[in-house]
Amino acid sequence: MNAPRRKLKVATASLAGCFGCHMSLLDIDERLFALLELVELDRSPLTDKKHCGPCDLGLIEGGLCNAENVEVLREFRRSCKVLVAVGACAVNGGLPAQRNHLDVRDCLKAVYPVVPNDPELPLPLDKVHPLSDVVRIDYFLPGCPPPAEALWQFLTDLLHGRTPQLGHGLIHYD
Amino acid sequence: MTPAALHALLEKHRHDPTRLVQILREAQDVAGWISPPLITEVAGHLGVPRARVEGVAGFYSFFATQPRGEYRVLFSDDITDRFHGSERLRLDLCSQLGVEPGKLRADGRVSVGVTSCTGLCEQGPALLVNEHAIPRLDDARIAQVAELIATRHPLREWPAELFVVDDSIELRGWLLGASVAPGEALGHALALSPDAFLEQLAKSKLRGRGGAGFSTADKWRSAKQAPGPTRFVVCNADEGEPGTFKDRVLLRRQLDLVLDGMTACAWTIGAQRGFVYLRGEYRFLEAPIEAALAARRKAKLLGRDVLGHRGFDFDVELHLGAGAYVCGEESALLESLEGRRGIPRNRPPYPVTNGYLHQPTVVNNVETFASVALIALHGGDAFAAVGTPKSSGTRVHSVSGDCAKPGLYELPMGATVRALLDACGAVEPQAVQVGGPSGVLLSPREFDRRLCFEDVPSAGAFVVFGPERDLLDVVVNYAHFFAHESCGFCTPCRVGTTLLERSLDAIDAGRGTRRDVKEALRLSRMLRDSSHCGLGHTACNPFLSLYEKFKPTLERRLSSLDFVPTFDVDEALAAAREVTGRDDVKAHLEDV
Ligand SMILES: Cc1cc2nc3c(=O)[nH]c(=O)nc-3n(C[C@H](O)[C@H](O)[C@H](O)COP(=O)(O)O)c2cc1C
Ligand code: SF4
Ligand code: SF4
Numbered sequence: 001m002n003a004p005r006r007k008l009k010v011a012t013a014s015l016a017g018c019f020g021c022h023m024s025l026l027d028i029d030e031r032l033f034a035l036l037e038l039v040e041l042d043r044s045p046l047t048d049k050k051h052c053g054p055c056d057l058g059l060i061e062g063g064l065c066n067a068e069n070v071e072v073l074r075e076f077r078r079s080c081k082v083l084v085a086v087g088a089c090a091v092n093g094g095l096p097a098q099r100n101h102l103d104v105r106d107c108l109k110a111v112y113p114v115v116p117n118d119p120e121l122p123l124p125l126d127k128v129h130p131l132s133d134v135v136r137i138d139y140f141l142p143g144c145p146p147p148a149e150a151l152w153q154f155l156t157d158l159l160h161g162r163t164p165q166l167g168h169g170l171i172h173y174d
Numbered sequence: 175m176t177p178a179a180l181h182a183l184l185e186k187h188r189h190d191p192t193r194l195v196q197i198l199r200e201a202q203d204v205a206g207w208i209s210p211p212l213i214t215e216v217a218g219h220l221g222v223p224r225a226r227v228e229g230v231a232g233f234y235s236f237f238a239t240q241p242r243g244e245y246r247v248l249f250s251d252d253i254t255d256r257f258h259g260s261e262r263l264r265l266d267l268c269s270q271l272g273v274e275p276g277k278l279r280a281d282g283r284v285s286v287g288v289t290s291c292t293g294l295c296e297q298g299p300a301l302l303v304n305e306h307a308i309p310r311l312d313d314a315r316i317a318q319v320a321e322l323i324a325t326r327h328p329l330r331e332w333p334a335e336l337f338v339v340d341d342s343i344e345l346r347g348w349l350l351g352a353s354v355a356p357g358e359a360l361g362h363a364l365a366l367s368p369d370a371f372l373e374q375l376a377k378s379k380l381r382g383r384g385g386a387g388f389s390t391a392d393k394w395r396s397a398k399q400a401p402g403p404t405r406f407v408v409c410n411a412d413e414g415e416p417g418t419f420k421d422r423v424l425l426r427r428q429l430d431l432v433l434d435g436m437t438a439c440a441w442t443i444g445a446q447r448g449f450v451y452l453r454g455e456y457r458f459l460e461a462p463i464e465a466a467l468a469a470r471r472k473a474k475l476l477g478r479d480v481l482g483h484r485g486f487d488f489d490v491e492l493h494l495g496a497g498a499y500v501c502g503e504e505s506a507l508l509e510s511l512e513g514r515r516g517i518p519r520n521r522p523p524y525p526v527t528n529g530y531l532h533q534p535t536v537v538n539n540v541e542t543f544a545s546v547a548l549i550a551l552h553g554g555d556a557f558a559a560v561g562t563p564k565s566s567g568t569r570v571h572s573v574s575g576d577c578a579k580p581g582l583y584e585l586p587m588g589a590t591v592r593a594l595l596d597a598c599g600a601v602e603p604q605a606v607q608v609g610g611p612s613g614v615l616l617s618p619r620e621f622d623r624r625l626c627f628e629d630v631p632s633a634g635a636f637v638v639f640g641p642e643r644d645l646l647d648v649v650v651n652y653a654h655f656f657a658h659e660s661c662g663f664c665t666p667c668r669v670g671t672t673l674l675e676r677s678l679d680a681i682d683a684g685r686g687t688r689r690d691v692k693e694a695l696r697l698s699r700m701l702r703d704s705s706h707c708g709l710g711h712t713a714c715n716p717f718l719s720l721y722e723k724f725k726p727t728l729e730r731r732l733s734s735l736d737f738v739p740t741f742d743v744d745e746a747l748a749a750a751r752e753v754t755g756r757d758d759v760k761a762h763l764e765d766v
Contacts, residue, residue: 067763070743105753119758123750129741136689136737 007037008056008159011080012044015069016096016128017062019045020145021087025059027148035152038159052079057158061086061145063093064129068122077135082158085131086151088144095144097128139164142171175205175212184219191220192531194230194513198237199454199496207238226514233515233661234496235289236305236454245284245323250300252291252416253651254574254637260299263316264288270320284323290499290655291416292455295574295637296342296581304329305457308336339458341423342581345597347568348552348560349428349544350584356430356466357475359547363438364481372398372442375546377554379566384410384502384539385609385633385708387565390546393536396526398443400534407439407448407488408511408530408537412495412502414453415610416655417635420570421540423582425452425459428544429466433490435543437480438550439536440488448490449530451507454497463492499659500709504537506661517663518707541570541634561587565626569634573598575607576640583636588626591616600638605645605724610635611652612712615645615719645727646682649716653678656713667710670701674714680740686732695721739765 014022022045028035043052052058058080064070077083088094099107104126108115131137141154150170157164183200187193197216202208208231217224231237238246249255249264264275268286273279276287294300297309301319306329308319315336322332343350363371376391397405409432413421424432436448452459467490470476480486493511495501501510505519508530529535538546545567549557558566565587571594574580578599585594595603606616608625609632616623616630623630639645657675662668674697677690698714705711720728743763751761 067747067760070763104749108750108753115753117754117756119756119760123747123754123756123761125743125746126749127741127746129746133741134739134743 007040009042009054010039010044010057010059011042011052011055011076012046012059013061013072013076014045015060015062015072015090015131016065017087017089017094019061021061021090022046024143024145024148025151028152029148031152035155052076055080056082058083059086060084060090060131062089063096063131064125064134065096066122066124070125070134073131073135082138083131083135084139084141084154085137086141087146088142090131091140091142093128093130100127141166146171175201177215179204180212180215180219184216189220190513191222191226192511192513194220194222194227195234195496195510196493197513198227198231199494202237206244207241209239229515230513234454234498236497241278241282243278243282243284244326245329246304247284247286247319247323248289248302249286250290250292250294250298250302251288251651251654252295252298253648254295254417255291255299256647256651257575257643258299260311263299263311263313264301266313267316267320270317271323283326289455289497290414290659293413293419293422293453294339295417295419295572297340298574302455305454306337307339307455307458309339337458339422341427342419343423343427344573344579344581345583345585347570347584347586348548349431349541349568349570350423350582352428352431352548352551354431354547354551356470357434357473357481359431359550360434360437360475361481363434363550364441364483364486368398368442368444371438371550374549374554375442378549378557379554379564380542380545380549380557381565381627382539383541383545383569383634384504385415385612385631387627387631390538390542393526393538394439394442396524397529397534397536400527402527402533404447404533405440405443405445406530406533406535407436407443407445407490408504408507408525408535409436409448409450409490409540409543410502410504410507410537411450411452411456411540412499412507413456413540414499414502414659415612415633415635416652417572417574417607417610417637418633419572419574420582420634422456422459424540424544424570425456426462429463430470431544431547432540433466433470433475433543434550435538435546436490437475437488438546439538439543441480441483441486443534443536445536446487446489448488449511450490450492451501451511452492452494453502454495457494460492460494467492498661499655500661500707503707503709506707507537508535515661517661518709562624562626562628564628569625569632571625571632571636572634573636573638575638576600576603576643577638585625588624588628590622590624591630592621594625594636595621595638598638600640602641603638604641604643605639607635607637607639607648607716609633610637611655611716612708613715615648615716615723617723645720645724646678646731649720650675650678650682652716653713656709660709660713664704664706664710666700666704667706667713670697670705670710671713673697674701674717676740678717681728681731684731684733685738685740687737688732689737691721691728691732 043049058076217227294309299311300309380390381387501516506516510516525535653675657671660671677694680686
């Protein structure tokens with residue numbers, strides 16, 4: 001196998017997603033140990049690092065629903081050589097994009113008796129967008145969430161320098 | 175709508191579910207829109223599932239399943255309408271009436287939207303008000319329309335001159351120029367046996383004028399030989415291809431030739447019933463066509479024992495479409511004729527064996543049937559002597575866009591693009607779109623090419639683009655057309671046409687990159703390879719032509735950056751800034 005010569009740096013983030021994609025990654029179970037032999041985690045919900053250093057690979061779950069999402073995504077794009085949109089939300093906007101036919105002003109007013117104006121709270125975008133609307137994305141991994149097998153296959157392909165290929169049973173079912 | 179009125183309407187249509195599109199159209203005329211209770215009533219009386227009626231009501235863009243106002247104004251959104259200022263006129267009318275574009279006014283009385291090309295390109299801009307066409311719009315006409323609506327003048331009392339549609343015939347050949355009595359051509363056809371007439375047709379080498387150019391004699395022969403208790407003849411008068419308006423004029427000026435051709439077809443293949451499927455936009459032709467049909471019945475040109483031929487019974491019904499381009503595709507048209515959503519069928523089997531009600535059916539274009547009548551009059555050899563070896567006869571071109579004399583030009587098959595450009599008075603054209611959006615864009619290098627099946631086939635549209643036009647506008651307009659008209663049945667086209675539209679919109683907005691071009695190329699390949707019908711297969715043609723022949727036009731609109739967002743990210747926060755009242759640093763995003 002064409003194993004990497006050094007551990008690859010990987011960062012992950014969950015933007016407008018449900019953490020389901022991260023959970024699916026954890027579902028590779030004992031293969032996590034094999035994965036950690038190959039990679040070193042940088043910024044990720046699993047490490048709690050706040051900012052992303054130079055990385056080989058960035059995995060992003062969830063789409064863009066607010067200003068902070070955009071900033072995190074841009075930081076990832078600046079820092080990661082390869083950026084992957086993981087899951088339906090990242091690829092297409094997914095479930096959160098269901099709000100796109102509503103006016104965000106009406107949503108806020110419906111939810112809050114007084115709409116909060118604390119600068120610490122990220123402002124929502126008027127529409128939820130897929131990642132590829134704002135930065136260049138190198139790979140798209142569909143699924144809600146992508147099954148653990150698909151994530152494993154995709155990551156091992158990538159880490160071993162093969163062009164990832166997900167065949168029957170991983171993204172094609174008929 | 176009162177129960178009595180609905181009852182009378184259903185009675186008129188014999189409670190026949192195949193007439194569902196007609197029933198809904200007429201019910202909407204009375205009721206204003208197709209409400210849920212109306213759907214339930216119609217379904218109950220016809221004995222069909224409610225979902226079927228609702229499905230049909232939701233499919234056609236002229237059917238309103240929500241209140242749409244007493245006056246529903248739809249501006250024709252063809253690129254030629256835009257060239258003539260339709261956008262500004264539409265916004266002017268909106269502001270004069272106090273409506274928001276695309277929305278129903280608060281008092282529920284009027285709405286102003288857009289619709290695909292209405293086939294009045296040479297006398298645009300045009301609009302439809304409750305499906306009645308008003309051409310030649312200008313400031314005065316817009317003010318007049320606004321006034322009539324503001325004072326709630328009933329539509330039938332609007333000045334008739336508003337609705338006058340010109341025929342715009344610029345160059346006549348033997349088809350547009352023919353002056354023969356109703357039934358004369360048919361008499362010639364019926365003087366021959368069905369087999370002998372089919373032989374004349376084969377000699378004529380006539381090929382269909384609706385786009386694909388299939389041999390008419392072969393089509394008729396297949397339908398004639400296909401087993402089945404009964405056969406049908408269908409005239410495709412859907413004419414939805416933007417930029418095409420020849421059938422509109424043929425149906426007005428040479429309707430009897432068309433009906434003679436249809437009746438000759440019935441004689442040849444042994445059919446008893448025929449249909450003219452007329453696009454809803456041409457509703458102004460409904461009354462004249464009905465009148466002509468009635469006159470022909472009286473003259474024994476339709477009905478029992480046509481022209482005294484014992485046992486040859488044939489009649490024709492008029493069906494109106496309701497604003498769906500895909501219904502020009504013959505199998506979708508048949509679905510619509512059967513009272514269903516206009517979704518193209520799997521092919522094969524083809525209509526010649528499994529057409530209307532799954533019986534052998536000939537579907538031909540209006541101009542094809544009119545040409546059949548010429549063949550009956552002049553004989554197959556005379557017809558074949560005109561044009562080129564593989565494209566016989568003449569072709570009626572619908573010319574619009576940047577030229578001195580837009581209108582209809584009938585030329586022998588095989589005329590060069592340049593000959594037509596000269597005839598219509600085009601000055602320094604930078605390109606011509608032949609055959610509508612699903613056809614090809616030709617650059618000046620190709621102006622010596624010939625308009626015929628051997629070289630540049632055409633469904634009849636010829637749109638000229640002058641030196642000042644930005645061809646990207648044209649391609650974007652066409653991309654919107656396909657995304658709007660995709661029937662949604664198959665995923666490659668439903669999703670692909672919308673994604674293609676988005677890529678082109680991004681380029682148009684100055685936010686496009688090389689990636690968008692690559693993406694558009696990938697989508698084009700997918701549309702071509704995996705769509706279910708011709709709409710999807712050809713939806714990428716405008717972009718591909720532009721890419722191939724006018725690459726710099728495309729590239730100069732790309733942003734130089736490797737990647738730019740497809741939308742203005744800071745602008746996307748404006749709504750939230752408004753309701754939170756924030757304007758701090760974190761309430762903004764940089765645009766790059
Ligand atoms: C999306 C689509 C739209 C079409 N629209 C028309 C039309 O408006 N009129 C027409 O005659 N043919 C149209 N056609 C072609 C018809 O399917 C069919 O080939 C034609 O009516 C056959 O008649 P012809 O042999 O006389 O040309 C369309 C095809 C497609 C795929
Ligand atoms: S794709 Fe599905 S699992 Fe992943 S974040 Fe979105 S909703 Fe959750
Ligand atoms: S290609 Fe488009 S128009 Fe044709 S069936 Fe598919 S979705 Fe409908």
